[in-house]
Amino acid sequence: MIENRKGDWFEPRILGFLCNWCSYAAADLAGMSRMEYPPNIRCVRVMCSGRVEPSFVLEALREGYDGVLIAGCHPPSDCHYQSGNLKARRRYYLLRKLLRELGINPDRVRLEWASASEGQRFAEIVKDFTERLRRLGPSPLKVKRVGAE
Amino acid sequence: MGRNRLNLAIGLGATCSGCDITIVDLAEYLPKVLSSVNIAFWPTAADLKLKDLEAMANGSIDLCLYHGAIVNEENAEMARLLRRKSKLMVAFGSCACFGGVPGLANLATKDSLLETVYGTPSTDNPKGLKPQGEALVGEYRMAVPKRLDAVLPLSGVVEVDYSIPGCPPQTSQVKDAFEAILSSDLPPRGSVIGPAKNLCDECPRKREGKSISKIVRAHETIADQERCLLDQGILCMGPATRAGCDAKCIKANMRCEGCMGPPDGVGDQGAKMLGAIASILGLEGEDKMSEEDVARLMDGIVDPVGLFYLFSLPSSILRRRLWEV
Ligand code: FES
Numbered sequence: 038m039i040e041n042r043k044g045d046w047f048e049p050r051i052l053g054f055l056c057n058w059c060s061y062a063a064a065d066l067a068g069m070s071r072m073e074y075p076p077n078i079r080c081v082r083v084m085c086s087g088r089v090e091p092s093f094v095l096e097a098l099r100e101g102y103d104g105v106l107i108a109g110c111h112p113p114s115d116c117h118y119q120s121g122n123l124k125a126r127r128r129y130y131l132l133r134k135l136l137r138e139l140g141i142n143p144d145r146v147r148l149e150w151a152s153a154s155e156g157q158r159f160a161e162i163v164k165d166f167t168e169r170l171r172r173l174g175p176s177p178l179k180v181k182r183v184g185a186e
Numbered sequence: 187m188g189r190n191r192l193n194l195a196i197g198l199g200a201t202c203s204g205c206d207i208t209i210v211d212l213a214e215y216l217p218k219v220l221s222s223v224n225i226a227f228w229p230t231a232a233d234l235k236l237k238d239l240e241a242m243a244n245g246s247i248d249l250c251l252y253h254g255a256i257v258n259e260e261n262a263e264m265a266r267l268l269r270r271k272s273k274l275m276v277a278f279g280s281c282a283c284f285g286g287v288p289g290l291a292n293l294a295t296k297d298s299l300l301e302t303v304y305g306t307p308s309t310d311n312p313k314g315l316k317p318q319g320e321a322l323v324g325e326y327r328m329a330v331p332k333r334l335d336a337v338l339p340l341s342g343v344v345e346v347d348y349s350i351p352g353c354p355p356q357t358s359q360v361k362d363a364f365e366a367i368l369s370s371d372l373p374p375r376g377s378v379i380g381p382a383k384n385l386c387d388e389c390p391r392k393r394e395g396k397s398i399s400k401i402v403r404a405h406e407t408i409a410d411q412e413r414c415l416l417d418q419g420i421l422c423m424g425p426a427t428r429a430g431c432d433a434k435c436i437k438a439n440m441r442c443e444g445c446m447g448p449p450d451g452v453g454d455q456g457a458k459m460l461g462a463i464a465s466i467l468g469l470e471g472e473d474k475m476s477e478e479d480v481a482r483l484m485d486g487i488v489d490p491v492g493l494f495y496l497f498s499l500p501s502s503i504l505r506r507r508l509w510e511v
Binding site for chain 2: 090091092095096098099112113114120123124126127128130131132133134135137138139140141142143177178
């Protein structure tokens with residue numbers, strides 16, 4: 038679906054942390070059902086969205102990713118470890134505040150829920166996030182390496 | 187001067203000199219230190235000039251304790267010079283280790299810093315003068331060291347052999363370090379001199395609860411002396427901070443602000459603390475909360491950077507503010 042592959046405009050790179058039991062399965066389903074979605078995302082499978090520490094997200098941003106997606110099982114009770122998704126949610130809202138204070142658009146980080154049967158939803162999320170990041174432009178960390186003298 | 191005396195230098199960058207006081211605070215141990223060292227350079231206490239230091243042979247200083255952050259070219263130059271002259275370079279105190287409180291300047295631009303210091307209405311500066319890089323005063327050309335784009339820890343400009351964190355470091359840490367060096371019984375290079383674990387490990391308070399329902403800021407309450415401060419809703423940095431201070435603030439009924447920096451195995455103190463707070467804030471009844479409820483709850487933390495990175499912003503993952511929003 039990337040019409041602009043040869044064009045000049047910028048293609049965001051997204052790092053996705055997907056929980057093993059729901060969202061990774063959703064991504065798998067999207068692939069197996071040959072649903073189309075932008076190839077801008079690289080997926081890392083984690084056991085639970087509650088496993089995603091704030092430092093993972095900060096590291097991804099430092100490495101120059103334009104966006105980070107955290108995806109897990111639907112709240113309140115789909116998480117296979119009972120409440121990892123709720124913990125992820127609390128971290129996410131606090132992390133957004135931190136990013137804003139550090140001058141990074143908090144919309145570069147996104148938390149979504151997709152169950153194992155929601156391949157279509159996963160494809161939509163990636164499509165929408167890619168589109169938004171295209172509009173936001175490249176990460177400010179990509180333009181300028183931090184701490185460089 | 188005995189030949190086997192240790193050649194000691196104490197260098198400084200952007201510092202409040204509280205770290206110098208720690209050395210003087212060695213008290214009855216100080217004569218022992220002084221009788222086994224020769225002070226090669228210590229601007230605060232000894233009358234030695236930069237040219238004396240420059241004249242020394244490379245590697246002729248056995249131990250350099252460097253305190254203060256690197257905020258301008260002069261700091262960086264001094265750090266490089268001392269590194270060349272010294273066999274062991276120690277980041278002494280939180281500013282040298284992590285950037286420290288001066289590191290919060292990484293939330294501002296160079297211009298806005300000058301504006302704040304020289305331009306705010308409370309400042310008596312009718313002509314609106316600000317420091318220039320260079321100026322002609324009579325026949326003399328005067329220069330002020332240029333500020334770097336960002337505040338750096340010592341390790342941002344030179345290789346550091348050991349770190350002794352703390353604001354200021356504890357005299358016990360300094361004693362341990364001197365003992366180790368004088369007996370040449372040194373830990374592996376790159377180590378932090380201090381316990382590996384976090385402050386909660388040596389905290390005398392009782393920890394019971396798991397959930398807190400809201401944030402209480404330190405000035406809003408008088409904390410219970412016995413119970414864990416986090417349990418009381420006070421954002422104590424203990425879980426993300428290295429032990430070794432003997433829980434001094436905690437014992438004075440004050441929250442830990444995190445001056446010892448992160449414990450072993452934790453790279454980013456603020457991210458660690460953010461995770462710890464998110465684990466307990468709003469835990470009870472979490473399944474009944476909406477997204478808005480969670481967002482509102484987290485809004486109770488007004489200044490996450492100032493809170494989580496008070497001492498360590500320049501050595502955190504992102505190091506400084508960017509200007510996208
Ligand atoms: S297992 Fe999917 S969010 Fe916890």
